[in-house]
Amino acid sequence: MTEDFEKRTREVLEESAGRLDGRTRSRLTQARHAALAQLAQPARHWWRAYVPAGAAAAVAVLAVVIWSGGPMGTSPGPAANPVEDLELLADSEAQDFVDDGEDLEFYEWAAGETES
Amino acid sequence: MTTSRALDQFLSSVEKRAFKIAQLGLRNDDDALDAVQDSMMKLVQSYASRGVDEWRPLFYRILANRIRDMQRRRTVRGRIMAWLPMRVDDEEESDPVAEAPSHDPGPAKRLELDEAIGALETAVAELPPRQQEAFLLRNLEGLDVSETARAMGCSEGSVKTHYFRALASLRTSLGEVF
Numbered sequence: 001m002t003e004d005f006e007k008r009t010r011e012v013l014e015e016s017a018g019r020l021d022g023r024t025r026s027r028l029t030q031a032r033h034a035a036l037a038q039l040a041q042p043a044r045h046w047w048r049a050y051v052p053a054g055a056a057a058a059v060a061v062l063a064v065v066i067w068s069g070g071p072m073g074t075s076p077g078p079a080a081n082p083v084e085d086l087e088l089l090a091d092s093e094a095q096d097f098v099d100d101g102e103d104l105e106f107y108e109w110a111a112g113e114t115e116s
Numbered sequence: 117m118t119t120s121r122a123l124d125q126f127l128s129s130v131e132k133r134a135f136k137i138a139q140l141g142l143r144n145d146d147d148a149l150d151a152v153q154d155s156m157m158k159l160v161q162s163y164a165s166r167g168v169d170e171w172r173p174l175f176y177r178i179l180a181n182r183i184r185d186m187q188r189r190r191t192v193r194g195r196i197m198a199w200l201p202m203r204v205d206d207e208e209e210s211d212p213v214a215e216a217p218s219h220d221p222g223p224a225k226r227l228e229l230d231e232a233i234g235a236l237e238t239a240v241a242e243l244p245p246r247q248q249e250a251f252l253l254r255n256l257e258g259l260d261v262s263e264t265a266r267a268m269g270c271s272e273g274s275v276k277t278h279y280f281r282a283l284a285s286l287r288t289s290l291g292e293v294f
Contacts, residue, residue, distance in 0.1 A: 005287055006255060008294050009236060013256040016233045017136040024145065028131045031153035035127065035160040039120050 119164055126171050127156055130257070134179055137252045140241050141183040142190075151186060155179040176257065176267035180249055187245065232294070239289045243282050246270075250278035251286070 020028075131152060138148035155178040163174050240248060246268070253264045254275070264279075265272045287294075 002283065005283065005294060009286065009290075010255050010258075012229070012232045012236050013136065013252075015229055016237065017132045017256070019233075020132055020135065024135065024149065025132075027149050028135060028152065031149065031156055032124065032127045032131060034153065035156035036120055036124055038157065038160050039123070039164060 122168055123160060123164060123171075126168065126175075127159075130172065130175060131156075133256050134175070136256060137176075137249075138179065138183055140237060140252065141245070141248060142186055143241060147186055147190075151179060151182045154182050172257075172259065173263045173266040176253055176259065177269060180253075180267060180269075184245065235290055236286075236294075239286050242289075243285060246274075247278045247282035247285065250275050251282035254279050 134152050134155065135148055138151040139145060142148050142151065155175060158178045159171065159175050163171065166174065240251065243251065249268055250264060253259045253267055254261075259267060261272045261275050264275045268275060268278075
């Protein structure tokens with residue numbers, strides 16, 4: 001009983017699949033040929049997929065370097081330069097000058113005299 | 117035999133049934149053709165070097181995933197379109213030659229088959245997706261339980277359950293026709 005039903009449904013589905021119209025059969029053939037055409041193309045290495053992204057990143061880095069260091073770039077003040085800040089913090093002589101404090105009033109007076 | 121020729125023979129042997137499976141799952145000929153073409157492309161692109169015996173379950177696994185993906189997208193699109201005003205499409209011009217059936221078994225037999233095909237396809241299209249997959253892969257494509265399990269990405273026990281339920285449901289709805 002079950003086998004008869006399965007057999008009958010299989011026959012009907014096979015008949016339906018065999019009745020595909022000309023346009024559908026033609027498009028299936030085209031799809032198959034398009035898929036097989038991939039075999040004729042040279043193998044694509046995985047790393048090639050990253051080449052365009054890598055090139056774009058390199059160009060972007062180069063552009064940033066040129067822009068920030070070139071003559072057209074805005075020049076930040078000395079306090080804004082992180083390299084100079086680092087040098088100042090690492091300069092033990094300057095640190096001693098601030099920490100000492102003994103002659104601070106003298107230096108303030110000297111600076112005032114120079115400005116006037 | 118070269119890989120290209122073996123693949124050509126394989127794809128040629130499954131394309132019509134694959135289309136039928138996709139058509140019943142998606143209920144749209146163009147979507148079904150897209151699903152079959154995508155599956156062919158993927159099989160050739162990624163699995164051409166595999167053994168010939170592996171192609172069938174792999175191909176149907178790809179196709180089943182593609183159909184499910186398209187069904188999900190359609191559900192999302194349907195939700196979005198429900199908010200938009202209805203649009204009336206222009207009727208497509210039909211090509212009577214292209215749409216002509218491939219063969220004619222005679223008027224009486226043809227009418228009987230037409231009714232059987234219509235009833236069966238309607239009933240199959242209304243099955244839950246997993247039951248539909250199991251039924252079509254086992255019944256139409258003729259995959260065994262093990263191959264069907266690989267194609268569906270589930271256990272053999274699940275395949276048997278889905279298939280049994282599909283048969284029971286179809287027998288209930290098609291009792292008078294079959």
